[in-house]
Amino acid sequence: MHPVRRARRLPPLLTGVLCVLLASCAPAPAPRPDAAEREVRRAVADWSAAPPARLAGIPLEGWSYEVDSVRRDGVRALVRARLRYRLAGYDPAPTGSARDVELTRDGPAWKVTADRPAPGAPPQLWDQGEPAVVRGTASLVLGVGQSAGTLAAVGREADRAVPAVAAAWPGPWARRVVVLVPGSLDAMAALLGRPADTYRGMGAVTTGETGRGPAPADRIVVNPEGYQGLSEAGRRIVLTHESAHVATRAATSAKTPQWLSEGFADWVAYRGSALTPAEAAPTLTRAVRRGELPGALPDGAAFAFGGDPEGLGRAYEGAWLACRLIADRWGEPALRTLYERAGREPLPTALEAALGVDLPTLTRDWRAALRDRLR
Known part of the structure; x- marks a missing residue:
């Protein structure tokens, strides 16, 4: 049993000093907006109360501009805000982006004169x-x-x-x-x-x-x-x-290998197609026929946009053929189970649970399938 530890009471003088120190360390409250800033914020809220008329055909809901900061220079103001909206029936949660909204004082009121993406957005x-x-x-x-x-x-x-x-x-x-x-x-x-x-x-x-x-x-x-x-x-x-x-x-997370996420998407796209593996994977077929059989399933770097088109083609085609092999040999439910588990646990664990094999075995079988189907 652990001994009970009793809290010791601090002397009154030390308690007072501690309270002063804690108060001095507390963050200063944010300055309250002055009357002119409140007018700018109100003008943005009024202006953004509804989507622009030119967007009337888009099923927008929850449209708003949430103001983050206001900078004023005489009769001009620049507001940094975040646009928030949902596409009704399509978006489960709001989305949006950072915006810069310019305003000019027009007589006693502020008027929005420009709305554009914030720098970097x-x-x-x-x-x-x-x-x-x-x-x-x-x-x-x-x-x-x-x-x-x-x-x-x-x-x-x-x-x-x-x-x-x-x-x-x-x-x-x-x-x-x-x-x-x-x-x-x-x-x-x-x-x-x-x-x-x-x-x-x-x-x-x-x-x-x-x-x-x-x-x-x-x-x-x-x-x-x-x-x-x-x-x-x-x-x-x-x-x-x-x-x-x-x-x-x-079901996808940072744990999901990219060969599995991209290969699965291609497996879905080609599912039921009459194309042979050689017809659907021409880049990898040419490589295999040159004797360039890949030694491992493609890693994440192989799928980088803007890289070598031939290498990118081989990566996608190899990933698709890996998922096709899994669906053909272990069944479509096993492929779906592997995808779901690989998003929440290490790949070796997911492979053992879904297919009953380890990664070297899957890789060996995949390479054999490439030799058999693409030559």
Whole structure:
């Protein structure tokens, strides 16, 4: 039994000194905004009480600008704020971005004269122009600088992708996707805050936060240049792949190996396809036929955007064939179980529980499958 420790009472003088010291260490209260700042804040609140009229076709709710700071210089003011909103029926939690709002005093009142992304913050799609909206049965497509026909075609492909993903991943997910179609590759890169070369040649990417719990938003962002260059089958595969990332987002974490997350998304996209492995994996097939059989499953660096296109192709194709092997040999439920477990526990533990094998055994079997199917 542990002895009971009694608290010793401090002498009154020491107690008083301690109280003074603690008070001097406490953070100073934030200065209260003066009357002019309160007027600026009120003007921003009034101005942002509802979305702009040009966004009327977008199902926005919870639209607000939360003011973080105010800087005034005479009759001008700069407000740093955070835009918050949800796409009703699509976003489980609010999303948004940092904004700079400029105001000018107009007589006795303040008037908003500009609203733009804060430095370092990516723009919203509507910062690039007035968005057009296409609503599908399972999709919401927002586009800028695109024809109505193009957006409708994207919506049809997304509507086909969602049930295909639901059949492969029957667990709980929204079964709806939001697709953004900007006007160019440069506009896409701006939305994502990365250089355009990062996405050159790609059809689309998915944004969102991994991990369990409510994520603010998942968006499939189309590269209009890369997407238009694809065949009809290629567009279907791209949107199904990206929709699979949306579906599995809650089960994905930093623990999930990238070969598993990307391979699973491609497995979903090619599931039921009549293509042979050699037809669906041409880059890796050429490498294997040259005698360049990979020695290990692709690591995270192999999937880096903007790298060697041939290496990137081999990584995606190898990951897909690993997931196809698992589904064929151990069954589709085992592949789904592996995915779910790999997001919350070490891969060796997940492999043993889901498949009853270790990583060296899986790697050996995968390499043998590459030799058999791609030569």
